[in-house]
Amino acid sequence: MNSMKKVTWIATIAVLILGVFSLRAGAQLKIGYINSDRILREYKEAQDVQKQLDAKNQEWQRQAQQMQQEIQEKQRQLESQSLLLSEEKKAEKQREIQELINKFQQFQLEKWGQNGEAFRLQQELMRPIFDRINEVLQKIGKEEGFDYIFDSVAGNIVYAAPDQPDLTDRVLEELNKGVSTAKGKKK
Numbered sequence: 001m002n003s004m005k006k007v008t009w010i011a012t013i014a015v016l017i018l019g020v021f022s023l024r025a026g027a028q029l030k031i032g033y034i035n036s037d038r039i040l041r042e043y044k045e046a047q048d049v050q051k052q053l054d055a056k057n058q059e060w061q062r063q064a065q066q067m068q069q070e071i072q073e074k075q076r077q078l079e080s081q082s083l084l085l086s087e088e089k090k091a092e093k094q095r096e097i098q099e100l101i102n103k104f105q106q107f108q109l110e111k112w113g114q115n116g117e118a119f120r121l122q123q124e125l126m127r128p129i130f131d132r133i134n135e136v137l138q139k140i141g142k143e144e145g146f147d148y149i150f151d152s153v154a155g156n157i158v159y160a161a162p163d164q165p166d167l168t169d170r171v172l173e174e175l176n177k178g179v180s181t182a183k184g185k186k187k
Helices: 003-024 036-042 044-082 086-114 116-141 170-184
Strands: 031-034 148-150
Touching: 036 044, 036 116, 036 170, 044 086, 044 116, 086 116, 116 148, 116 170
Parallel strands: 031 148
Antiparallel strands: none
C-alpha cells in the first residue's frame, strides 16, 4: 500500500474513532462530502484552464508529429538511396536519423515526462482554482457547522449514509458567485 493510501486510511479511521467518541459524549458529528471531479468539470474557471492546457498540449502534439514525420522521411530516403550511397554516407545519414530520434525523445520528456512542462503548466494554472475551491470549502464548513468534508473522488470516504449531504452543488454555487462578481469588476 503506498504512503498516500496509508495516510488516507489512517485519517479515515481516526475520524471514525473521533466520531464514535463525540457521539458518546453527546455531540453530533456533521460530515459532508464533495465530488472534486464534478467540480472541476462544471466550474467555469476550471473549464477555461482545461481549454488552455488542451490547446498547449495539442500544439506540442503537432510539433511531436512533425518531428516523427521528419524522422520517417529521412528513414525512407535512406532506404531508397542505400544502394547508391557509400558506407560512410550511409553511416552519416544513420547518425542524422539517430540525432533526430534523440531530439524527439528529449522533446517528449521535456513536455510530458515526470515534472515536464505539461505537469508544471497544469500546476501553475490550476493552483488559483484549487485555492478558490479550498476557500469555499472553508467558508461552507464554518458557516454550516461541518466537522469534516471529504472528497469522495480522492478515496477519503469509506461510507457515506444517504442522508449525508453532497456539498458539490453548494461549492459550485459559491464558486460561480465569485465568477460573476469577478467578471463584473473587470468590466
